Amino acid sequence: MYKRLLPLITESDKELPYYVVDAGLHWNQEHIVRPEGYLYQWIQCVEGEGELITGGKSCRVKEGAAMLLHKGAPHEYYAVSPSWIVNWLVFDGHQVDSFLNRTAGITASGALYVSRPELFTAKIQSIMDIGQSRYALKSLEWSSLVYSLLIDMVQYASIHPHSxxxxxxxxxxxxxxxxxxxxxxxxxxxxxxxxxxxxxxxxxxxxxxxxxxxxxxxxxxxxxxxxxxxxxxxxxxxxxxxxxxxxxxxxxxxxxxxxxxxxxxxxxxxxxxxxxxxx
The missing domain is CATH 1.10.10.60 (Homeodomain-like)
Known part of the structure; x- marks a missing residue:
């Protein structure tokens, strides 16, 4: 059974360096076409196989891989197996671009190999759990978890396998x-x-x-x-x-x-x- 979080975003949330826009777990991914792009997205394959088209290139996204989509980058993705189950996070913030380009060195949208997929799943699960809680400072906790997920990206994700x-x-x-x-x-x-x-x-x-x-x-x-x-x-x-x-x-x-x-x-x-x- 899939789960989805769609938080209410305030103007003060948008002033945070990182903030959550949308998230989902065990989602049966549908066909998506965005000629104008969207916000930053992390989409991690759990089961099945999909195809990502972005930047004039296409690549397969299987178990052990994920897609990182930059803000405003045109893209299309769809299942090539009977079902394509993914975990995903949509996020934004004024520090995201600098982190991805300068700290992580990920300057373009594309597929990444993930050596510790369970860490990313756990981060998204924590984000979902906070959404169901009565915690007063949810936005700050979410911001911290997005940053933590980006740090994991530097350590455990690469455009090349085993790199x-x-x-x-x-x-x-x-x-x-x-x-x-x-x-x-x-x-x-x-x-x-x-x-x-x-x-x-x-x-x-x-x-x-x-x-x-x-x-x-x-x-x-x-x-x-x-x-x-x-x-x-x-x-x-x-x-x-x-x-x-x-x-x-x-x-x-x-x-x-x-x-x-x-x-x-x-x-x-x-x-x-x-x-x-x-x-």
């Missing part, structure tokens, strides 16, 4: 371990790509997408962490030796990177720590 941030993180775990264990040695892109099992160029792209920083920035952060341990546990060790043991061949470059990370020079960092331990 969500969570799956990529698992794929890169051997590389994270390798860097941690070998940060004191010279590390080349070729050898790290071999550990990850991908090409050097693809490694740079995947690593940036997964961690939101470049791979050598990450290596610097690991080395600086190691250098801080050495500085604190070896008060008489020369800075040159700390640099070498941390993976920096040039002590001057080490000091520059350290100060960028900590806003202190290595000597200042060590001096502050020991002044605190003596006070």
């Amino acid at each position: 969500s941030a969570s799956n990529l993180n698992l794929r890169l775990q051997p590389l994270f371990d390798y860097i941690d264990q070998n940060a004191d040695k010279p590390l080349t892109l070729d050898e790290m790509a071999e550990v990850a099992g991908i090409t050097p160029q693809h490694l740079c792209t995947v690593f940036k997408k997964t961690t939101n920083i470049r791979i050598f920035q990450y290596i610097h952060s690991v080395r600086i962490k190691k250098s801080k341990e050495l500085l604190l546990h070896n008060p008489l060790m020369p800075i040159k030796e700390v640099a070498l043991l941390s993976g920096f061949e040039d002590p001057n470059y080490f000091s520059t990177v350290f100060k960028k990370h900590e806003q202190l020079s290595p000597n200042q960092f060590r001096s502050i720590y020991y002044s605190k331990t003596r006070s």
Whole structure:
């Protein structure tokens, strides 16, 4: 049995960064044609199979996939199996466009592969439950849940199968371990790509997408962490030796990177720590 929520939207609701317009669970999806587009929509396949046409392209939406439709984007979708059961959420808000384009990097409507579909279903179910409650601040709770669903989208949805941030993180775990264990040695892109099992160029792209920083920035952060341990546990060790043991061949470059990370020079960092331990 399908359920639908159609909340009354006030002018104050429209001032929220995210707000719910419509939602449904276990919906037997009908044929929809919108030449002028609509609001933002998340439509997740539960059972069956459908076809999405948008942006001059068509794609199948099966179990384990969902559609994300941008506001105002023309689209059409329909079942290609005897029934097409979906969960869906229509939403809007003045922060949605910025989040999708800048934070999530999803700049166009289309189908997405979903690695944790149960999380999205649970969010929509919570939205439906709040609609049946007597909670006084429903709009704020709904706004929070829409934002949470968008965060899940960043982590667990991707235009390519097995390419969500969570799956990529698992794929890169051997590389994270390798860097941690070998940060004191010279590390080349070729050898790290071999550990990850991908090409050097693809490694740079995947690593940036997964961690939101470049791979050598990450290596610097690991080395600086190691250098801080050495500085604190070896008060008489020369800075040159700390640099070498941390993976920096040039002590001057080490000091520059350290100060960028900590806003202190290595000597200042060590001096502050020991002044605190003596006070």
